[in-house]
């Protein structure tokens with residue numbers, strides 16, 4: 001049954017009619033979907049495609065680049081540079097913003113992306129994804145790094161693709177969050193999950209527990225209470241999930257609720273968090289908020305953060321609204337010294353919670 005199905009192009013044209021550059025935005029997002037289809041084809045071939053494995057290079061973050069990181073980056077650039085829709089692009093895999101070749105017309109938007117998220121999972125055949133964010137270009141001439149440093153509330157569109165058993169694209173242009181599934185035979189994304197809504201309550205949380213000793217006390221408190229389950233303050237049991245792929249974690253939360261935390265920790269004092277603000281935290285925050293959830297550093301709404309660098313990292317806590325509000329309250333109570341003394345049966349050494357540590 002193909003009648004009555006809404007393709008992504010039809011959906012975008014309907015959502016983005018009217019205003020001046022909205023048709024251009026729809027066209028840019030269609031170019032992004034073309035790239036996503038190409039990346040989906042590469043990831044789906046697995047070992048048969050010859051795309052797996054690592055390269056000798058490292059990206060600007062010092063992470064080993066996978067062959068597919070580099071290929072996916074090239075695919076997105078090639079899909080989006082020629083159409084006169086972008087003024088420039090920036091990516092996790094490139095230290096500096098990408099300057100468009102001279103022959104291509106400049107357009108009204110900036111595209112920022114993580115071409116392959118969760119790529120350390122690619123060799124073990126676990127879901128990976130692509131994340132993107134669209135900003136309006138400002139000024140004239142070649143965009144410089146400073147032109148990309150805009151708060152998440154300024155995003156005109158954001159989305160991600162997840163390459164799982166099915167390939168899906170989830171996006172928002174600021175009018176709700178909507179999910180599309182790739183029909184491989186026809187080669188088109190079809191609207192399958194309109195108006196996604198994250199349940200406000202949840203009993204699932206996801207965090208990398210190996211970092212527990214580096215977390216701040218409000219996060220220690222939250223996780224300890226979840227783990228105490230029915231016998232603790234929360235009065236109900238929780239489940240944990242951890243896929244170590246941001247796209248897969250956010251997708252699960254959009255489908256059935258939950259909380260994802262990559263909080264500030266003391267493991268590497270030189271950086272405030274793990275995830276990158278411009279092409280991971282901001283697009284995911286927009287998608288989650290547009291689905292009725294919340295996204296925070298624990299102390300501030302992600303979308304309000306003023307970026308200071310292209311590859312800046314931030315703490316990220318997102319998902320079901322009531323849990324995010326609770327986590328913000330725990331941070332606030334800790335920062336103001338009001339929370340009750342933290343008692344964890346898991347920690348014999350409580351020096352972390354001594355008053356002196358609360359500077």
Ligand code: MN
Nearest residue numbers: 114116117118
């Ligand atoms: Mn990533």
Ligand code: MN
Nearest residue numbers: 092114116117
């Ligand atoms: Mn990546």
